[in-house]
Amino acid sequence: xxxxxxxxxxxxxxxxxxxxxxxxxxxxxxxxxxxxxxxxxxxxxxxxxxxxxxxxxxxxxxxxxxxxxxxxxxxxxxxxxxxxxxxxxxxxxxxxxxxxxxxxxxxxxxxxxxxxxxxxxxxxxxxxxxxxxxxxxxxxxxxxxxxxxxxxxxxxxxxxxxxxxxxxxxxxxxxxxxxxxxxxxxxxxxxxxxxxxxxxxxxxxxxxxxxxxxxxxxxxxxxxxxxxxxxxxxxxxxxxxxxxxxxxxxxxxxxxxxxxxxxxxxxxxxxxxxxxxxxxxxxxxxxxxxxxxxxxxxxxxxxxxxxxxxxxxxxxxxxxxxxxxxxxxxxxxxxxxxxxxxxxxxxxxxxxxx
Numbered sequence: 640x641x642x643x644x645x646x647x648x649x650x651x652x653x654x655x656x657x658x659x660x661x662x663x664x665x666x667x668x669x670x671x672x673x674x675x676x677x678x679x680x681x682x683x684x685x686x687x688x689x690x691x692x693x694x695x696x697x698x699x700x701x702x703x704x705x706x707x708x709x710x711x712x713x714x715x716x717x718x719x720x721x722x723x724x725x726x727x728x729x730x731x732x733x734x735x736x737x738x739x740x741x742x743x744x745x746x747x748x749x750x751x752x753x754x755x756x757x758x759x760x761x762x763x764x765x766x767x768x769x770x771x772x773x774x775x776x777x778x779x780x781x782x783x784x785x786x787x788x789x790x791x792x793x794x795x796x797x798x799x800x801x802x803x804x805x806x807x808x809x810x811x812x813x814x815x816x817x818x819x820x821x822x823x824x825x826x827x828x829x830x831x832x833x834x835x836x837x838x839x840x841x842x843x844x845x846x847x848x849x850x851x852x853x854x855x856x857x858x859x860x861x862x863x864x865x866x867x868x869x870x871x872x873x874x875x876x877x878x879x880x881x882x883x884x885x886x887x888x889x890x891x892x893x894x895x896x897x898x899x900x901x902x903x904x905x906x907x908x909x910x911x912x913x914x915x916x917x918x919x920x921x922x923x924x925x926x927x928x929x930x931x932x933x934x935x936x937x938x939x940x941x942x943x944x945x946x947x948x949x950x951x952x953x954x955x956x957x958x959x960x961x962x963x964x965x966x967x968x969x970x971x972x973x974x975x976x977x978x979x980x981x982x983x984x985x986x987x988x989x990x991x992x993x
Contacts, residue, residue, distance in 0.1 A: 653704060653705065653987075653990040653991045654704055654784055654785045654786045654842065654990050655731075655781050655784050655785055656710070656729065656730065656731065656732055656733035656781060656782075656785040656786075657704065657706065657710055657732070657733040657785060657786045657787075657788055658710065658729075658733045658734055658735075658736070658762060658765075658785065658786070658787050658788070658840070659709075659710055659733070659734070659735040659736060659737050659787075659788045659789075660736050660737055660755065660758045660759070660762070660787065660788070660789045660791065660831075661737040661738075661741065661758075661788070661789055661790040661791040661846075662737060662738065662739060662740065662741045662742070662752075662790065662791050662792075662793060662794055663679065663737075663738075663739035663740065663741075663959070663960065664737075664790050664793075664846075664960065664961075665735065665737035665788065665790050666712075666735070666737040666738050666739045666741075667709045667710075667711070667712050667735050667737070668682070668711075668712035668714075668715055668735075669712040669713060669714045669715075669735065669736065669737065669738045669753060670738055670739045670740075670752065670753075671712075671714075671715075672712070672714035672715065672717075672718055673714070673738075673751075673752070673753070675750065675751065677751055678740075678751050678752070679739040679740050679751065679752070680739070681739070683938070683939060684939050685926055685937060685941075685943055686937070703970065703974045703986075703987070704786070704986075704990050706732055706733075708732075709735060710728070710732050710733035710734050710735045711728055711732070711734065711735065712734075712735050712736075713725075713734050713735065713736045713761050713765065716728055716734065725765060725768050726765075726768040726769050726771070726772040726773075727772075729765045729766075729768065729769050730769055730772065730773065730781065733785065734761075734762075734765055736753065736758035736759075736761045736762060737758070737790075738752040738753035738754075738758065739752060740752035740794055741753055741754055741755060741758070741791060741794060742754060742755065742791065742792070742794040742795040742798065743755050743791055743792055743795050743824045743827045743828055743831075744795055744823060744824065744827060745757075746798075747794050747795045747798050748794055748798065755791055755827065755831055756827070756831070759831055759834055759835060762835065762838065763834075763838060766778060766782070766838055766839065769781075778839065779839050782838070782839035782840055782841070783839060783840075783841045783842075783894070784841075784842070785840070785842065786842045786843075786844050786989065786990055787835055787840045787842065787843045787844065788844045788846075789831075789843065789844070789845045789846065790845070790846035790902075792824065792828075792847070792848040792877060792881075793848050793849070793851050793874075795820070795824055796848060796851055796870065796873050796874060796877065797851065797870075799816075799817075799820050799873070800867075800869070800870050800873065803816060817873060817876070821876065821877060821880050824877060824880070825880050825881070825884050828881065828884060829884055829888065832885075832888060832892075832895075833888070833892070836892050836895060841894050841895055841896060842896050842897070842989055842990070842992065843885075843895070843896070843897040843898070843989075844897070844898050844900070844973075844986050844989055845881070845885065845897060845898070845899050845900065846900045846902050846973070847877075847878040847881055847882075847899060847900065847901055847902055847903060848874040848877050848878055848881075848902065848903065849874065849902035849903050849905075849906045850866065850871050850874065850903055850906045850907065850910070851870050851871065851873075851874050852866045852867035852868060852869070852870030852871035852874070853866040853867075853871065853906070853910065853921075853922075854955065854958065854959050855922065855923055855924045855927070855931045855932065855933030855955050855957075855958040855959075856933050856958035856959055857870060858922050858923075858931060858933065859929070859930050859931045859933040859934055859958070864922050864930075864931060871903075874903055875903060878901070878903055881899070882899060882982075885897050885899055896984075896989060896992050897983075897989070898973075898981050898982070898983075898984050898985055898986050898988070898989040899981065899982050899983075900972075900973040900980060900981050900986070901979070901980050901981065901982070902969070904979065904980060905969060905972050905973075905980050909921070909954065909968075910954075913954070916968060917951065917952065917964075918952055918953070918954055919952040919953075920952060920953045920954070921954045921955075923953070923955065924937070924953070924955045924956065924957050924958045925943065925944040925949070925950050925953040925955065925956050925957070925962055926941050926942070926943045926944065926956060926957050927941050927942065927957055927958050928941050928942055931958075932958070933958040934958075935958075936957060936958065937956070937957040937958075950962055950963065950964070951963075951964040953965075973985065973986050974986045974987050975987040
């Protein structure tokens, strides 16, 4: 689920800036600037003009941490004028490098997104611009107090599961393939955090992979609309490996502080008792076409929930992404919600940490 935080805390801003890496759940417009007809973009009704997953009409941003809006997309700053806009934005609010369809692996949806490794390169380029503007000492101090927000991994699992299905592998073969995948994913994730740490980052807000087997695009493939248990098991196994990785990195990287948000656990709780969160539909999309409105993307001529009340009762906006209220509730849970959804501290405590 997305954590484009919607809860405003007036007059308070604990981190001086926030830098965002990840996939479509965090992309606020980078893909708009990528070439190619098959690049996933959301600069159309019924989304915000630049936001990837916000039906609200604008990127909600990280308002709970005191920002007025989400950090701007890196490629938009380059398109306008990097020398004049990139450094000021990076020094005052931060920058988003997130890209819809991106994965931890470079091979995931290659050519249609900005892979994680490239996003880190862009962060490094941003840092160089910041240093040129105010000097290395000031940048090191700012980055040490700022937050890196990261949410990525779902697309790697989607691509892997589709490939395994086409290969018709045995159970033993699938298990071996999954082990090799996790080794690659965790190795790349570790390299990403270590490189960002070497560049000065110290605070990491990390979102694990949710119940990817329960998104409408996957449910619609089952005659009864059930979740794909195998895909959810992959997500749970990856999340376990990610948790172990972060616990092992913290003692090896002095000063590193992190908050790991449990998207999978939150979604499991929500789906177990949807009415407790005000949901009447946890399976179908609010915008799309066909069964569960999940057989096609949300487009200008799609069927769409007609009222705010109906939208708020759906977990999913389109066939992959959560609706606005779901984003809001997720943000609350990760920022300062029940302790079982973040470890070892929540996002608010991370932002306030020294």
